[in-house]
Amino acid sequence: AASALAMQPTSEADRERRMKWWHEARFGMFIHWGLYSVLGRHEWAMEQEGIPVAEYEKLATQFKPKPTPAKEWAALAKKAGMKYMVMTTKHHEGFCHFNTSTTKYCAPKTAAGRDLVKEYVDAVRAEGLRVGFYFSLMDWHHPDGARCVKDEQARRRFVDYVHTQARELMTNYGKIDVLWYDVPWPLTAEGWESEKMNAMVRKLQPDIIMNNRSKVPEDFDTPEQRIEASKGRNWEACMTMNDSWGYHKADDNWKSPKACVRNLLTCARQGGNYLLNIGPTADGSIPPESVKILTAVGAWTAKNGAAVYGTDPCSVSRSNYMSFTRKGNTLFANVHFWPGSEVAIGGLRSKVLSAKLLATGAPVKFEQEEFRVKFTGLPVNAPDSPITTIAVECDGEPKQDMNR
Ligand code: H79
Incomplete structure (x- = not known):
C-alpha cells in the first residue's frame, strides 16, 4: 500500500520517473504556427491591432501549408541537438491545427484540409524525438472566451469546449510526452476546473508531464524570455531567437548562435531545460536565420553534448569568460x-x-x-x-x- 501511494501520479517518486527523459534532454524546440503566420506581424497581432473576429477568420482561407513541413522542423531539431518538440496545437487566436468535434475553425475543415497535429506527431516520432503539445486556454475567437468570467452559463460552455479539445488531443494521437498549457486568463483554476482536466489528461496519458500554466503547479515551471531557476521545482526557460514567437517578417533582432548556446548552458548549470522557438511562415517554412542559428548550435552540440545532456546542477559559477x-x-x-x-x-x-x-x-x-x-x-x-x-x-x- 505504501508503494502504491508513493506512485500516485503527482507523488515526487512518480514525477521523477516521468521526468527522467526530460531532465536528460535539456534542450527542446518550441514551434509557434497559426493564422498569425499569414500576417507575419507577431502572434498577438489580432489582439494588439484590434482585428475583428470575422475579419481574422478569413486568414484561414490563406493558410495552405506545403506538404509535411513538420518533417523539416523535426530534422532541424534533431540536427540542433534538441530532444523534444512542443508545437502550438491552438494559440490564443483559437484556430485549431487538429481535427476537433468542437468547431469548424480548424485546419482539417479549412483551406489546409488536413490534420496538422497528426502530421507533426508523425514527423517528430520519425526523428526519434519526444512529442509535446502547446495548448492555449485563453481564446480570442470563442464567443464565451472573455464573457465566461461574469456569465456562469458561458463559463460552463467554454470549459466544456476546452476540456473536450484537451480530451481529443490526449486521445487521438497516441502517446504524448508533454502538455504545455498557456495563458489561463481570464479564469481561476477553479473556473477552468483545471484539477479535473488534468486528472483526465493523466488518465489518458499516464506518463505525460504538464507545465504550470493551468494555474495548478503540476510538473514544471515555465519562466518566459528569461532564465530563472525555480527552487525545489523542475523548470524550463522558453525563449525566442528574435523578439517574436509567431512569424514576424520584419523582426530582425536575431540572437547569435553563441547567445543560444550560452543560454542552453546557463539552464543546464542550474538543472533546467531550454525550449527554443521557431516561428515558421504560413506555408511551414522555417525562417532562414533560424535555420542558420540552429545549424551552428547543432555543430556545437554534436561535439560538446556531454557538457549538456544528463548533466547535474553545478555550483561552480565564477568567471567572466x-x-x-x-x-x-x-x-x-x-x-x-x-x-x-x-x-x-x-x-x-x-x-x-x-x-x-x-x-x-x-x-x-x-x-x-x-x-x-x-x-x-x-x-x-x-x-x-x-x-x-x-x-x-x-x-x-x-x-x-x-x-x-
Ligand atoms: O505563446 C507565447 C506568447 O504568445 C504567450 N506565451 C508564449 C509562450 C504570451 N505572450 N505574452 N504573454 C503570453 C503575456 C500574457 C499577458 C497576459 Fe493578459 C496578462 C495574459 C493575461 C494577463 C493581456 C493582459 C491579456 C489579458 C490581459
Missing part, C-alpha cells in the same frame, strides 16, 4: 570569450586529475596552485566555435570557494 556545467566529478569549462593560450579558474577546491578539449579529446596541460588552476599551452585563438569546452576531471565534485 566561461560558463560551467558538471556531470559527476567532471567540470565542463565552457569558454565563450577565449582569453588566449591560458585559461584560469579561481577557488576550485577539487584536485584536477586531467583535462582535455571536449570536441577533439586533445589533452590540455594544467598547473594547480592552492587557490588557482591554470590550463596552459592552449591555442591563441579559440579552437572551437562558438564556445570551446574544456572537460576537467576532478577527484570529487568540483566546487568553488572564493575565500582565499
Whole structure:
C-alpha cells in the first residue's frame, strides 16, 4: 500500500520517473504556427491591432501549408541537438491545427484540409524525438472566451469546449510526452476546473508531464524570455531567437548562435531545460536565420553534448569568460570569450586529475596552485566555435570557494 501511494501520479517518486527523459534532454524546440503566420506581424497581432473576429477568420482561407513541413522542423531539431518538440496545437487566436468535434475553425475543415497535429506527431516520432503539445486556454475567437468570467452559463460552455479539445488531443494521437498549457486568463483554476482536466489528461496519458500554466503547479515551471531557476521545482526557460514567437517578417533582432548556446548552458548549470522557438511562415517554412542559428548550435552540440545532456546542477559559477556545467566529478569549462593560450579558474577546491578539449579529446596541460588552476599551452585563438569546452576531471565534485 505504501508503494502504491508513493506512485500516485503527482507523488515526487512518480514525477521523477516521468521526468527522467526530460531532465536528460535539456534542450527542446518550441514551434509557434497559426493564422498569425499569414500576417507575419507577431502572434498577438489580432489582439494588439484590434482585428475583428470575422475579419481574422478569413486568414484561414490563406493558410495552405506545403506538404509535411513538420518533417523539416523535426530534422532541424534533431540536427540542433534538441530532444523534444512542443508545437502550438491552438494559440490564443483559437484556430485549431487538429481535427476537433468542437468547431469548424480548424485546419482539417479549412483551406489546409488536413490534420496538422497528426502530421507533426508523425514527423517528430520519425526523428526519434519526444512529442509535446502547446495548448492555449485563453481564446480570442470563442464567443464565451472573455464573457465566461461574469456569465456562469458561458463559463460552463467554454470549459466544456476546452476540456473536450484537451480530451481529443490526449486521445487521438497516441502517446504524448508533454502538455504545455498557456495563458489561463481570464479564469481561476477553479473556473477552468483545471484539477479535473488534468486528472483526465493523466488518465489518458499516464506518463505525460504538464507545465504550470493551468494555474495548478503540476510538473514544471515555465519562466518566459528569461532564465530563472525555480527552487525545489523542475523548470524550463522558453525563449525566442528574435523578439517574436509567431512569424514576424520584419523582426530582425536575431540572437547569435553563441547567445543560444550560452543560454542552453546557463539552464543546464542550474538543472533546467531550454525550449527554443521557431516561428515558421504560413506555408511551414522555417525562417532562414533560424535555420542558420540552429545549424551552428547543432555543430556545437554534436561535439560538446556531454557538457549538456544528463548533466547535474553545478555550483561552480565564477568567471567572466566561461560558463560551467558538471556531470559527476567532471567540470565542463565552457569558454565563450577565449582569453588566449591560458585559461584560469579561481577557488576550485577539487584536485584536477586531467583535462582535455571536449570536441577533439586533445589533452590540455594544467598547473594547480592552492587557490588557482591554470590550463596552459592552449591555442591563441579559440579552437572551437562558438564556445570551446574544456572537460576537467576532478577527484570529487568540483566546487568553488572564493575565500582565499
Ligand atoms: O505563446 C507565447 C506568447 O504568445 C504567450 N506565451 C508564449 C509562450 C504570451 N505572450 N505574452 N504573454 C503570453 C503575456 C500574457 C499577458 C497576459 Fe493578459 C496578462 C495574459 C493575461 C494577463 C493581456 C493582459 C491579456 C489579458 C490581459
